[in-house]
Amino acid sequence: MIFFSITYRTLKRIVFRLIFFFLSVNILFSQDESSNDSSFYREDQIYLGISFILLESNQKGLNSRGLSSHFQWGVIRDIPISENGRFAFGFGLGMNYERYNTNLFRKEDPSGMGIYSVLNDNSESPLFFSVHSIETPLTFRWRSSSLKDYAFWRVYGGVSLQWNYSIIGKQATISLPISNDLERIGTTAHLSFGYNTWNFYIAYRLSPFFKSESLAFSSLPIEFNPLKIGLIFYFL
Numbered sequence: 001m002i003f004f005s006i007t008y009r010t011l012k013r014i015v016f017r018l019i020f021f022f023l024s025v026n027i028l029f030s031q032d033e034s035s036n037d038s039s040f041y042r043e044d045q046i047y048l049g050i051s052f053i054l055l056e057s058n059q060k061g062l063n064s065r066g067l068s069s070h071f072q073w074g075v076i077r078d079i080p081i082s083e084n085g086r087f088a089f090g091f092g093l094g095m096n097y098e099r100y101n102t103n104l105f106r107k108e109d110p111s112g113m114g115i116y117s118v119l120n121d122n123s124e125s126p127l128f129f130s131v132h133s134i135e136t137p138l139t140f141r142w143r144s145s146s147l148k149d150y151a152f153w154r155v156y157g158g159v160s161l162q163w164n165y166s167i168i169g170k171q172a173t174i175s176l177p178i179s180n181d182l183e184r185i186g187t188t189a190h191l192s193f194g195y196n197t198w199n200f201y202i203a204y205r206l207s208p209f210f211k212s213e214s215l216a217f218s219s220l221p222i223e224f225n226p227l228k229i230g231l232i233f234y235f236l
Contacts, residue, residue, distance in 0.1 A: 041085050041147045042078040043236065047092070049073070049201050051230025053100065058223040061118045065126050066101035070203075070228045076137065085146070090139040096162060098131040098226070106169070106176055113213050114181040116222050125172035131182070132166035137190070150236060151196040159206070160188045181210055192232050201232040 053068035074094015081087050103119045104127045119126055139158030146152075163185055169178030190203040209224040 041145075042080060043085075043088065043141070043143065043145060044078045045076045045234045045236055047072070047074055047076060047094065047232055047234050049230060049232035051201055051203070051228040053098065054227040054229065055100070055102065056225040056227060059116070059118055061103070061120065062224075063103055064101050065103045066128075068100045068102075068226075069098070070226075070230065071097045072135070072232075074135065074137070076139070076234075078141070086143055088141045088143075090137065090141050090156065090158070092135075092137040092139075094135050094137065096131070096133040096135050098133075099128070100130070100226075101128045102126055106171060106178070106181075112177070112180060113211075114176075114178065127169060127171050127176070127178075129167065129169035129176075129178050131164050133162040133164045133186075135160045135162045135188075139190075153195050154199065154234075155191075155193045156199075157191045158189075160190055160203070162186045162188060181213075183208055183211055197233050197235065199232050199234065201228070201230050203228040 049070075049072045051070040051072075053064070053070050055062060055064055055068065072094055074092050076090045076092040079089040079091065081089060105117050105119050105124050106127050107115045107117075109115055116127075137158060137160040139156045141154065141156045143154040144152045145154075164182065165184075167179035167182050169176040186205060186207045186209070188203050188205050190201065192199045192201045194200055205226050209226065210222050212221050
């Protein structure tokens with residue numbers, strides 16, 4: 001059996017090339033469609049977002065120790081479904097970075113699976129971890145735009161599919177194999193609304209974050225549901 005290892009830099013190059021190709025196709029198709037039908041337009045966009053993360057869990061007392069944050073960027077291909085272009089679907093490709101500062105403490109069982117407890121004081125170093133992922137947002141879109149109006153109200157909502165390709169955990173200065181505890185594939189519901197470039201952004205993870213084998217000291221499977229609240233910017 002042959003194993004392929006993809007470094008972070010190689011993966012970034014692949015995603016950059018995919019996004020460049022995605023943008024090139026958007027420009028070519030948009031120009032061709034605009035020339036054939038003056039009433040037809042797309043809102044193909046580059047997006048950039050930053051959010052704070054609130055932690056919800058079935059573990060009493062679990063919260064952020066410090067600021068947990070989320071950064072995202074990518075491109076969206078617009079697919080109008082109404083004649084005036086105000087209703088559309090969006091399909092995108094992008095990247096995510098999430099950093100979690102928690103008051104969790106991690107140990108391992110004999111099989112190497114994580115067992116977690118909530119720290120109530122500063123006697124132990126808490127767990128923090130970062131997650132890098134590739135996402136494909138799927139959205140239903142409404143906007144008050146027209147062919148000549150580039151500043152408009154919008155409401156976009158949908159689901160993002162994510163692949164967590166890099167998960168790094170640390171407790172004090174010790175690296176932990178936390179990737180064994182977290183799911184690699186996930187889904188997140190998201191909603192953005194606002195005017196022109198500035199938009200509010202809310203997202204909530206729908207699928208489990210931790211694997212069911214990851215336990216708390218209470219012997220209950222740990223449930224961990226990040227809620228992201230922030231801003232997202234759309235650029236034509």
